[in-house]
Amino acid sequence: MNIMTVKKRKAYELEIIDLAFGGKGLAKPDGFPVFIDRVIPGDIVFAKIIKKKKSWAEGKLIKILKESSFRKQGKCQYCNYCGGCKWQSIGYDLQLEYKKKHVTDSLQHIGGLKDITVKDVIPSDNIYEYRNKMEFSCSIKRWLLPLELENDEIKKDFGIGLHVPGTFDKVIDIKQCEIMPDLGNHILEDVRNFIKASGLLAYHLRTHEGFWRFLMLRHSVAFDTWMVNIVTTYKQMDVVADLAAVLTQKYPQIESVMNNITDAKSGVSAGKEEICLYGEDHIKEKLGKFMFKISANSFFQTNTRSCEKLYSTVSEYAALTGKEVVIDLYSGTGTIPVWLSDQAKMVYGIEIVKSAVADAKQNAMLNGIENCEFLEGDIKDVLPRLKQIPDVMIIDPPRVGMHKEVVQQVLSICPEKIVYVSCNPATLARDLEMLYPKYDIKEIQPIDMFPHTYHIESVALLLKR
Numbered sequence: 001m002n003i004m005t006v007k008k009r010k011a012y013e014l015e016i017i018d019l020a021f022g023g024k025g026l027a028k029p030d031g032f033p034v035f036i037d038r039v040i041p042g043d044i045v046f047a048k049i050i051k052k053k054k055s056w057a058e059g060k061l062i063k064i065l066k067e068s069s070f071r072k073q074g075k076c077q078y079c080n081y082c083g084g085c086k087w088q089s090i091g092y093d094l095q096l097e098y099k100k101k102h103v104t105d106s107l108q109h110i111g112g113l114k115d116i117t118v119k120d121v122i123p124s125d126n127i128y129e130y131r132n133k134m135e136f137s138c139s140i141k142r143w144l145l146p147l148e149l150e151n152d153e154i155k156k157d158f159g160i161g162l163h164v165p166g167t168f169d170k171v172i173d174i175k176q177c178e179i180m181p182d183l184g185n186h187i188l189e190d191v192r193n194f195i196k197a198s199g200l201l202a203y204h205l206r207t208h209e210g211f212w213r214f215l216m217l218r219h220s221v222a223f224d225t226w227m228v229n230i231v232t233t234y235k236q237m238d239v240v241a242d243l244a245a246v247l248t249q250k251y252p253q254i255e256s257v258m259n260n261i262t263d264a265k266s267g268v269s270a271g272k273e274e275i276c277l278y279g280e281d282h283i284k285e286k287l288g289k290f291m292f293k294i295s296a297n298s299f300f301q302t303n304t305r306s307c308e309k310l311y312s313t314v315s316e317y318a319a320l321t322g323k324e325v326v327i328d329l330y331s332g333t334g335t336i337p338v339w340l341s342d343q344a345k346m347v348y349g350i351e352i353v354k355s356a357v358a359d360a361k362q363n364a365m366l367n368g369i370e371n372c373e374f375l376e377g378d379i380k381d382v383l384p385r386l387k388q389i390p391d392v393m394i395i396d397p398p399r400v401g402m403h404k405e406v407v408q409q410v411l412s413i414c415p416e417k418i419v420y421v422s423c424n425p426a427t428l429a430r431d432l433e434m435l436y437p438k439y440d441i442k443e444i445q446p447i448d449m450f451p452h453t454y455h456i457e458s459v460a461l462l463l464k465r
């Protein structure tokens with residue numbers, strides 16, 4: 001028998017047979033799982049084993065020996081290097097099939113939940129130019145693409161773009177990002193040229209020196225307007241005001257220019273201080289008939305049109321008649337409570353981030369809504385104090401899912417209906433397993449908010465047994 005036991009630091013010819021959750025390709029020489037990034041089912045590859053554990057290994061792609069018949073030419077010139085959207089070489093229909101499979105597999109393997117109805121994924125209308133927010137990092141270490149390595153004239157001392165996976169300080173100097181609306185690329189180019197000519201350096205995460213940190217762009221689909229948020233280490237008004245003037249004179253679509261200032265050593269872009277350099281400190285967006293103000297650091301779903309489909313699915317599952325009390329856990333800037341406000345008697349939102357709660361109250365006011373109330377704090381502390389008995393509970397936790405204590409609180413309140421919104425099939429499966437003793441999982445509707453990535457949003461309908 002020819003048993004191939006893979007060894008660390010050795011390279012092998014492997015056939016990719018599946019895509020695992022997390023987006024990596026899977027090969028199984030003699031049944032032993034080897035995960036490899038940036039490959040797709042049907043590829044025959046030469047890969048080096050870089051990590052080996054008892055029951056699995058990780059390989060690094062060295063060469064594709066034979067391309068899968070499923071391979072498509074990715075639109076983006078950086079797609080083989082950038083960490084942004086690694087699935088561009090997979091046709092969109094196949095991406096959707098794998099996303100659905102990842103939801104079903106997670107339910108089975110992580111939650112032990114078999115025979116749950118998982119519907120076909122609702123696709124994103126746009127598979128390019130769909131993101132309403134992009135954040136580009138500035139770095140004094142530009143990572144060069146293989147073709148750029150041959151060009152001696154290219155300087156490596158500045159780049160603005162997206163990180164190379166596995167490096168914390170190197171960025172690809174992105175000229176054209178295909179997943180944001182194209183005007184963003186023109187703004188990015190002008191910011192790049194301005195920074196290069198400014199004489200000020202990009203921030204360095206190790207030495208903590210330098211001025212320019214991030215460029216964040218937000219786009220409003222409904223109004224086709226933009227917010228430019230320049231994140232710097234310290235205050236230097238003359239420089240950033242000049243940049244704001246250059247941009248706003250050229251692009252009438254820019255409605256807001258913000259300067260977030262932070263010397264925090266972590267890579268976060270939210271400033272300790274925020275200055276409005278031009279226009280207002282927010283942009284407006286519409287979801288359905290509702291208007292929302294989005295400030296630089298507010299959370300807002302990044303695919304506006306898919307977000308409407310997500311919230312429509314929440315409405316459909318909640319099936320409200322106007323008489324119900326609804327509690328929305330993890331309510332962010334109040335978008336779900338606002339969306340449901342005219343279908344319910346009262347909607348309560350609970351959210352931990354103070355500025356998000358302030359935004360939620362403003363958003364309700366902006367739409368003339370009086371039956372939404374927003375409570376600030378950690379859900380595990382706030383929920384027990386809320387004496388309302390909800391008919392329906394909406395739960396939309398972050399990627400890590402629900403806190404165990406919150407699951408217990410929900411089980412003891414035990415509303416008739418739960419609509420669980422998830423951006424992570426693994427924690428969805430884990431949390432549904434805990435809710436399962438008291439709830440029937442009627443069905444799950446996956447919705448694609450993130451084409452060309454392995455990420456998938458899902459909405460689950462749970463009915464009390």
Ligand SMILES: C[S@@+](CC[C@H](N)C(=O)[O-])C[C@H]1O[C@@H](n2cnc3c(N)ncnc32)[C@H](O)[C@@H]1O
Binds near residue numbers: 301350353356378396
């Ligand atoms: C996935 S977002 C959902 C936002 C909102 N439902 C939407 O669609 O825009 C999760 C939200 O949970 C909030 N959050 C995270 N942990 C929390 C906690 N322990 N208590 C309350 N809110 C929390 C985050 O600040 C974030 O706004």
